[in-house]
Amino acid sequence: MASRGSFDRVADRYDETRGGEERGRAVAAHLAPHLPPGELIELGVGTGLIAVAFADRGWRVTGFDIAPAMLARAAARVPGRLVLGNVSALPVRDATVDAALAVHVLHLVDEPGAVLSEVARALRPGGRLAVVGTGQPEASDISDLIGPMARALVGDRPRTDEPAVLAPLAGPVGLTLVEDLELRTPAPPTTPTAAARLVEDRLWSSLWDVPADQWARVVEPAIGALRRLPNPDQPRPGIVVVQTLIFEKDPVRTGRV
Ligand SMILES: C[S@@+](CC[C@H](N)C(=O)[O-])C[C@H]1O[C@@H](n2cnc3c(N)ncnc32)[C@H](O)[C@@H]1O
Numbered sequence: 001m002a003s004r005g006s007f008d009r010v011a012d013r014y015d016e017t018r019g020g021e022e023r024g025r026a027v028a029a030h031l032a033p034h035l036p037p038g039e040l041i042e043l044g045v046g047t048g049l050i051a052v053a054f055a056d057r058g059w060r061v062t063g064f065d066i067a068p069a070m071l072a073r074a075a076a077r078v079p080g081r082l083v084l085g086n087v088s089a090l091p092v093r094d095a096t097v098d099a100a101l102a103v104h105v106l107h108l109v110d111e112p113g114a115v116l117s118e119v120a121r122a123l124r125p126g127g128r129l130a131v132v133g134t135g136q137p138e139a140s141d142i143s144d145l146i147g148p149m150a151r152a153l154v155g156d157r158p159r160t161d162e163p164a165v166l167a168p169l170a171g172p173v174g175l176t177l178v179e180d181l182e183l184r185t186p187a188p189p190t191t192p193t194a195a196a197r198l199v200e201d202r203l204w205s206s207l208w209d210v211p212a213d214q215w216a217r218v219v220e221p222a223i224g225a226l227r228r229l230p231n232p233d234q235p236r237p238g239i240v241v242v243q244t245l246i247f248e249k250d251p252v253r254t255g256r257v
Contacts, residue, residue, distance in 0.1 A: 007046065010203050011069035014047050017203050019187045019240075021049055026185045027103060028053035031130050034179060034246050035059075038098035041122065043087040043115065044105030048074030051101075055079050059099065064090060088114050092122040103132040106161035108205065113169040116247075120173040123249040129175065132183060133161045135242030141229050142195045142236050149199075149222040153206050153214070163245055170247050179246035187238040196226040 007014065015021075027050050037058060042051045045063025047070055055061045061080035064087050065071045075082050083091060087102075088111065100119050106112050119129050137143040158165050167177050190198075200223055202208055210219060226232075 007067040007205070008069040009208070011047065011067065011073060013203060014070065014073070015049065017198060018049070019185060021052065023185050023187070024049035024053040027132060027183065028057055030181070030183050031101070031244070032057055034181070035099040035128050035130060036126065039096060040099040040101065041090065041092060041097050042101040042103070043119070044102065044108070045074050045078070045082065046070045048078040050103050051078045051080065054101070062092070088118060090118050090122055094121055095124045097122040098124060098127050100127070100129040101132070102129065104134055106131055106166070107134050107159045109160060112160045112166060113173070116166065116169050116175060117173040120175050120249060125249050125251045127249045129247040131161060131166065131245040131247070133243045134159065135185070135240040137187065138237055138239045138241060140236040142190060142192055142226065145222050145225050146195065146199070149218055150206055152218045153210060163243070166245060174250045175247040176250060177245055178248045181244040181246065183242045183244045185240050185242060187240050190238060191235050192226045192229040192232040196223045199223050199226070
């Protein structure tokens with residue numbers, strides 16, 4: 001299955017630009033009451049920011065990722081098994097997993113149905129999958145410029161981590177959407193100057209493959225506008241509001257009446 005680009009290019013700046021371990025602790029605190037204890041797998045474990053927080057809370061963690069440099073950072077952080085590979089084929093036995101996490105990853109895969117099917121195979125009946133979507137920053141003069149830029153780049157098509165896409169794919173593979181939550185996670189306070197630099201350095205995956213003409217038409221004006229904001233070195237609020245979906249693996253059907 002194809003994925004969009006490799007996070008290896010941003011591995012050394014991932015933690016500082018994605019909320020660090022503080023975000024991992026916030027996500028784990030929010031999701032822990034909704035997930036069964038025991039064996040947990042994280043799809044797209046990245047540098048392990050989320051996985052380590054679940055390990056600290058007692059889950060036995062296995063993380064999967066396709067990017068070696070991201071996984072190397074996770075190996076230095078997470079007490080658990082870390083596996084290099086694509087989440088479309090999980091080296092996990094059937095019905096052995098209690099909880100699964102997909103945090104900021106399903107928007108990157110081209111066939112989310114194949115991933116849901118693989119997670120459903122791995123989960124035991126009653127096991128749960130949490131899908132944390134990409135999220136929107138709380139309104140600020142920075143997000144007022146970055147939001148329209150991002151929409152101009154990715155268009156209005158539904159993202160592959162949205163309920164409208166995932167819910168119809170989940171039922172046929174034995175997963176039921178049981179909760180739809182709003183999660184507020186911290187991001188580092190960002191200044192207009194820092195935000196302009198993040199965009200220039202293409203630190204977000206949506207910026208990796210932007211063609212030169214679109215860069216000139218959409219991205220450069222946004223960078224210019226960020227640089228012209230008042231108080232360019234004063235930090236703006238760093239909260240991101242994220243939709244989180246909880247799916248539950250259906251009970252085994254025996255066929256008896
Ligand atoms: C935005 S990062 C999220 C990392 C982590 N979940 C977090 O929240 O910090 C997405 C991660 O998913 C990985 N990834 C993307 N597509 C994948 C695939 N098909 N199989 C395995 N990993 C994948 C990337 O390499 C990257 O490390």
